[in-house]
Amino acid sequence: MSTRREALAMLPALLTPLLATPAARASSGAPEPVEVSQRAIELSSRSAQPTVSSKTPFAMVGLRWDGQPPEVMAVRVPGGEWTAMEPAPGTTASQPVWTGRTHEVQVRATRDGAPAIGVAAVLIDPGRSPSDAVPPTSRDRGYPVVSRAGWGADESLRCREAQFDDEVRAVALHHTAETNDYSASDSPAIVRGIYAYHAETLGWCDIGYHALVDRFGQVFEGRAGGLERPVIGAHSAGFNRRTSSIAMMGSYTGHQAGDAQRDALSGYLGWKLAAHGLDPTGETTLLSEGGGSSRHPSGTEVRLPVLLGHRDVGHTECPGDDGYALLPGLRSAAAATMSAVR
Incomplete structure (x- = not known):
């Protein structure tokens, strides 16, 4: 050779x-092939840790926002530990996080210690x-x-x-x-x-x-x-x-x-x-x-x-x-x- x-x-x-x-x-x-569904829910600006609920189950969560990203981003299922979220580089969204199958999560998204404005949670059902x-x-x-x-x-x-x-x-x-x-x-x-x-x-x-x-x-x-x-x-x-x-x-x-x-x-x-x-x-x-x-x-x-x-x-x-x-x-x-x- x-x-x-x-x-x-x-x-x-x-x-x-x-x-x-x-x-x-x-x-x-x-x-x-497995059908995957996504839906976005705007986060409340009245709470730094709003709860997001859905009648249909989901198993992953991402965040998307307008303007600058939140300084702190995390998600947890009821009674669970917080999982930190990272920005998806070059986008106005986070990386998606696995939560396991659930109907409810709590989200933390803040700027300067206050609730971030213009943030939505993207709920993902990856199917089974x-x-x-x-x-x-x-x-x-x-x-x-x-x-x-x-x-x-x-x-x-x-x-x-x-x-x-x-x-x-x-x-x-x-x-x-x-x-x-x-x-x-x-x-x-x-x-x-x-x-x-x-x-x-x-x-x-x-x-x-x-x-x-x-x-x-x-x-x-x-x-x-x-x-x-x-x-x-x-x-x-x-x-x-x-x-x-x-x-x-x-x-x-x-x-x-x-x-x-x-x-x-x-x-x-x-x-x-x-x-x-x-x-x-x-x-x-x-x-x-x-x-x-x-x-x-x-x-x-x-x-x-x-x-x-x-x-x-x-x-x-x-x-x-x-x-x-x-x-x-x-x-x-x-x-x-x-x-x-x-």
């Missing part, structure tokens, strides 16, 4: 059978599917994942077909900035809720991330178009071109990923980076398109790690302090995965 890049490009076909689990090899048929308990895993995309069909994506929510770049030069690590208190059977519904919220509330036409991994090590296909292809995502303002992404489901500041999640991340990243002939421990140059929450003005060439954190290119805490601290180990683990099959 004449070049290191060509050698790396051969690895995906070799890695895939090694990384596949028995469950992946025994995958079942895909479930039916019999396959949520054990979502089917497929290797149709080149790596053992729960495909879009597997987690019940309603493809009618997308407002355009997938768009493609000429290459992938880097992969960005994210977190979804929500609770870590969810079960393995909740994960497909969480992905459906994020998908609907990104596509409709944020106007991104699809889920922003290319892939997601839950705390149990389940890997979910994200944005449509094919995990093995250079699909243009909506995950890092100014740096969505020539990049891919994977999001850890949960919040990773003050909370560390477990072994199953770390192993799934390193396995997927080893496969994905090999698919594009990239060295996990290397560097690359990206051209900023600016705008939104980008750290770099449009037209700026930026030298970055091939495996980077969202905060490297955007004004955000993502992927959390503990998530960001994973990067050196993930680079080494992904490289070791690739070396094992050379």
Whole structure:
């Protein structure tokens, strides 16, 4: 083989059978698409912690606002703990938070200690599917994942077909900035809720991330178009071109990923980076398109790690302090995965 890049490009076909689990090899048929509904309710300006109720159940909540974002944002179910909410960078909305199935939540949204004006709670019902308990895993995309069909994506929510770049030069690590208190059977519904919220509330036409991994090590296909292809995502303002992404489901500041999640991340990243002939421990140059929450003005060439954190290119805490601290180990683990099959 004449070049290191060509050698790396051969690895995906070799890695895939090694990384596949028995469950992946025994995958079942895909479930039916699941309908997801959203409704927005304006928050009362008379209380700093208003209660929002709905006759129909929901399981996720996001906030959207006019003007400046609230300085403090959090949500809790009755009798539960508060879960902090983070802004979705470059938008006038928060990231959505999993609450579990409920008819009522309490919301905290304040500016200068007073109730924020012009804030609405977006209540998301991600629906339920019999396959949520054990979502089917497929290797149709080149790596053992729960495909879009597997987690019940309603493809009618997308407002355009997938768009493609000429290459992938880097992969960005994210977190979804929500609770870590969810079960393995909740994960497909969480992905459906994020998908609907990104596509409709944020106007991104699809889920922003290319892939997601839950705390149990389940890997979910994200944005449509094919995990093995250079699909243009909506995950890092100014740096969505020539990049891919994977999001850890949960919040990773003050909370560390477990072994199953770390192993799934390193396995997927080893496969994905090999698919594009990239060295996990290397560097690359990206051209900023600016705008939104980008750290770099449009037209700026930026030298970055091939495996980077969202905060490297955007004004955000993502992927959390503990998530960001994973990067050196993930680079080494992904490289070791690739070396094992050379």
